Amino acid sequence: MTDLKKMTRAEQKARRPVQILDAAFEEFVERGYVATRVEDIASRVGVTKGTVYVYFENKEQLFEAMIRHISGPLENLLASANELKGTATERLQQNIDLIYDLIIRDRKLRELMRFVIAEGTRFPQIVDRHHDIFIDPLERQMQSLIDEGVKLGEFRQAPAAFCDAVVAPAIAFLFFKLLFDERRTLDKASYVKAHIDLVLHGLVERHPG
Amino acid sequence: MTDLKKMTRAEQKARRPVQILDAAFEEFVERGYVATRVEDIASRVGVTKGTVYVYFENKEQLFEAMIRHISGPLENLLASANELKGTATERLQQNIDLIYDLIIRDRKLRELMRFVIAEGTRFPQIVDRHHDIFIDPLERQMQSLIDEGVKLGEFRQAPAAFCDAVVAPAIAFLFFKLLFDERRTLDKASYVKAHIDLVLHGLVERHPG
Amino acid sequence: MTDLKKMTRAEQKARRPVQILDAAFEEFVERGYVATRVEDIASRVGVTKGTVYVYFENKEQLFEAMIRHISGPLENLLASANELKGTATERLQQNIDLIYDLIIRDRKLRELMRFVIAEGTRFPQIVDRHHDIFIDPLERQMQSLIDEGVKLGEFRQAPAAFCDAVVAPAIAFLFFKLLFDERRTLDKASYVKAHIDLVLHGLVERHPG
Amino acid sequence: MTDLKKMTRAEQKARRPVQILDAAFEEFVERGYVATRVEDIASRVGVTKGTVYVYFENKEQLFEAMIRHISGPLENLLASANELKGTATERLQQNIDLIYDLIIRDRKLRELMRFVIAEGTRFPQIVDRHHDIFIDPLERQMQSLIDEGVKLGEFRQAPAAFCDAVVAPAIAFLFFKLLFDERRTLDKASYVKAHIDLVLHGLVERHPG
DNA sequence: GATGAATGAGCGTTCATTCAT
DNA sequence: TATGAATGAACGCTCATTCAT
Incomplete structure (x- = not known):
């Protein structure tokens, strides 16, 4: 005792x-x-x-x-994404879902972003650090998913920087949450749905034939 | 003299x-x-x-x-977008272009975003103000463009919150510029191209017929 | 015009x-x-x-x-007292009355006293000035009234500094007015009456014979 | 050590x-x-x-x-006066003596009066406080001494507010000390003597028979 | 290790005073 | 004569940091 x-x-x-x-x-x-x-x-x-x-x-x-x-624990943030199964499309969807889950669950990740913006001038290291442990892996992973999809014939050949655009809505979501979280409500479900829908299909009407 | x-x-x-x-x-x-x-x-x-x-x-x-x-001068920020001509698709492209121009040209707009994030707790009014004069008009305008495109048969019927996803890459771009501008270079041209490409076509391969 | x-x-x-x-x-x-x-x-x-x-x-x-x-106008403050008529006792009474009238009527006189106390350290001249134009004349005048009364056989021979004691209640009244005026009410009539009564008769019971 | x-x-x-x-x-x-x-x-x-x-x-x-x-220590200032012995007249004299001793010995009491006058507008509480712990007890005590003297047949029946007049010279003395102490000398002994003499006998000549 | 009294540099704010108009 | 923009010295107050206990 x-x-x-x-x-x-x-x-x-x-x-x-x-x-x-x-x-x-x-x-x-x-x-x-x-x-x-x-x-x-x-x-x-x-x-x-x-x-x-x-x-x-x-x-x-x-x-x-x-x-x-x-920010230490964030390093393996995206690890689980590597174990996704299914078609490229399915994995893309799941991955996007995971990202939103992460953003919503991990307050520290969100607030880290605030520090980067608010204190980035005073502490320049955190800007790079944040890029290295979050932004960059996010994009790399998305890029490799896209590449696989293209290879598999599921996705069309996309232009450079396409993964930026694919990831962007999630990043914007993070900011919205940071900014307006306590003042406005964000409908995560429909936001994610719109994001995935956009990424997969775009906006232009498909004309059969 | x-x-x-x-x-x-x-x-x-x-x-x-x-x-x-x-x-x-x-x-x-x-x-x-x-x-x-x-x-x-x-x-x-x-x-x-x-x-x-x-x-x-x-x-x-x-x-x-x-x-x-x-933030006063920002109120008419998006006015020029109302005068766009052409098909809905063309106008959408032009509008996205205009948004990026705005983001790149207007440093005050960008830094306002920093204030919102960094000082939002201290000055809650600026959070709402920023939403009212920037975020909200941006989305409304995009929404009405989409609606027109749908009416004209150019765009497919999109789910709710779709305009959020359509606008999001520009907002993410703004943040990237805010964050990394002086530390990394962002290739605006290819970013915009990817954005427009994504919005118009999505990612999924179109199978003829 | x-x-x-x-x-x-x-x-x-x-x-x-x-x-x-x-x-x-x-x-x-x-x-x-x-x-x-x-x-x-x-x-x-x-x-x-x-x-x-x-x-x-x-x-x-x-x-x-x-x-x-x-304080300039105060210099002739007590002039009118020189024209009093009647017995020494009557003039003493009238003089005391005049002093209270003065104190009550002349706000500047009262507030001057406040300056003397509050700013006397900073402006030592006003201490002397106040003594010279108010305190001193007041006592001189009272002294000469007493002297006359003694000479006339109306007043008994009084010890030195007696005039201080005779004048004192009026000065205390001034301070009370300065201090508590706006917070408490002072009954001038009964105060003056008590003052005159004290001055003329003292407190000890007179035993005839 | x-x-x-x-x-x-x-x-x-x-x-x-x-x-x-x-x-x-x-x-x-x-x-x-x-x-x-x-x-x-x-x-x-x-x-x-x-x-x-x-x-x-x-x-x-x-x-x-x-x-x-x-001002805390001042609360029992006048306690010692309650233990006076002798005739009412003797006790009145002794009490007056005590008051002057107090005024001369206790610089803090005197300076408190300065604060009351100089800062009373800024700190209104101290005006009341000063009245409650000094002026009021002083007068009460004197009044009860007078009442006893009257009851004992030593003092004549005095008008209302008489105690004000009786106490007043001591208060005026306090102010004089505050005002002129370092610039003029006040002869305490003769001042007190005159005060007591005035209080006991008044000024009017007593005609035997 | 933990405390908290003490420091002192630093900043927001005020205001008497000046001076060009 | 009157103005009021500008100055700069001064002061209340805060807080990161130190150090003897």
Whole structure:
């Protein structure tokens, strides 16, 4: 029992940095880098100012650590997409679905985007990082899906940058959610449906023959 | 010559507020609301701190005035699109082209988006304002273009929210430009081409007959 | 008619300094020297800041001029007391009455006292001035009245500083009025009656024989 | 010795608020509320600006706390007067003596009066507070002394508000001390003597028989 | 490790004062 | 004489950071 308690206490301590990073995330999201007070982060964890400085050099490095903390788990974000089965069309649909799920489920992913835009000037690394771990994989994956579809004869030969256009509605959706989430409701289902429908069929009437 | 000087003097005075608003725009873009110093705005204009307070109550109202200043001209942004000629397809293409031109030409439009994301919590009005003067008109216009195309038999009947998906790549483009503009190059031409191609034809191979 | 108007206009201008001094009095009373803004004084007159500086070197000298302006008329404050008729006792009573009338009627006299207390450290001259034009004459006059009464056999021989004690209730009344006027009501009639009664008879029961 | 040091350290901390309040008193007395700089209060204690804000919300609340700090001890000011012995006349004399002692000894009491006059508009509470803890008790006590004297047949039946007049010279003395203390000398002994003499005997010659 | 008192640089804001018109 | 735009010194207040405990 003593062991258990010690363990727990030790664990508690081991968790401190993570607790602080989580608290930092919430505060930085709410107020932005400059307006966030180290003290508010601390009291969210239930410790005092000084404690934050035990674990982090300063506010700047705390912010950067927080960015790494929330963006680390994103690295394998799209892993599940590799296991999709079915025709290229089916996999494309499923993949788009997965992306929306991800966007809706993962608040950290969304807020990371806010940081990129709001603090990108102050912390240029996060701009690149975000591109490398999210935007780029997203497009690569979509591109390879398209390529497969073309190879399989399901998709027509698409022009360069086509995958950008294919992915774009999801990215726009992410921004809408970021922007208007708490002020307007977004109908995910019909948005996704429209997206997939557009991607698959375009707008022009097909004239048989 | 006396006239010129008098003009210049009087004009100088009349221009002060606008000068300050322009300077404020640049500083707020660069550093965000909180980190921007009123003094820096002033010295960008070539005056001292106190002068800013001759024209604006405080930093907050200066920011809000700046938002109004840059978003006012946006109100007729999409007016030119109403004069498009040709088939629905042609007009759709031209309209998309116009949107990209706008996005590329109008830095203030782009940076407004940054403010919406970065300062939306602090200044909730700008979130709604931006939706009302940009997002909403954009979608309405696209929707009516689509409706016409459907009526003319050029476009197929599209599901609800389709216009969101049609517009989305342009919005994503805006964000990319905002995010990566100075760090990566975006190939506008091929992006637009892909966008239009997607919208018109979708991705699925058309099987004749 | 032109003359009249010109006169009037000229008079207006001649009055400017006085207008400003009157306005200054009100503002300084309301907020004290430091917290009063020159601009508020100006707008009370209906002119702008700069105009005040046409007539007065700076805020400090404006304040001093204002003090002179309101305390000048006080110099003959007690003149009327010299014309009192009747027995010493009657004149003493009348004099005390006059003092209370003065205190109640002359707001400037009262507020001058506030300046002396509130700004005496900043403007030491007004302390002396106030003593010289108000406190001192008040006591001298009372002393000479007492002396006459003694000489006439109406008053008993009083100890030194007796006149201080005789005058004191009126001075205390002034302070009460200054302090509590707008928050409590002071019953002047009974206060004066008690004052005169005290001065004439004291408190000890007189045992005949 | 370790104890001493520990004590000193801990005590130092506990004393900070009081040190600051005492320093604030001196500064506010010297310059008035508006002209006093928080930094001057701080350096009087030997700390920096920021430290003051560790203990007090802002300048306004510091001032109010200072008023409470100096006026709290005044609440039992007149307690000792309740233990006076002797005839009513003797007790009246002793009480008057006590009041002057109080006025002369207690600088804070005197300066509180200055705050009431100088800052009463800005801080209306202190006007009432001062009335409640000083003026009112003073008069009540004097009134009950007079009532006893009357009952005992030592004093004659006095008109209403008589106690005001009886107390007034002491209050006027307080103001004189406040006003002229450092510029003129007040002869307390003869002032008190005259006061008591006036109160007991009045001015009118007593005609035997 | 944790605390929180203390620091001090920094910024928003005010306002007396000046001066060109 | 009157204006009011502009100045700049000053001050209230905040907060990241330090350090003795």
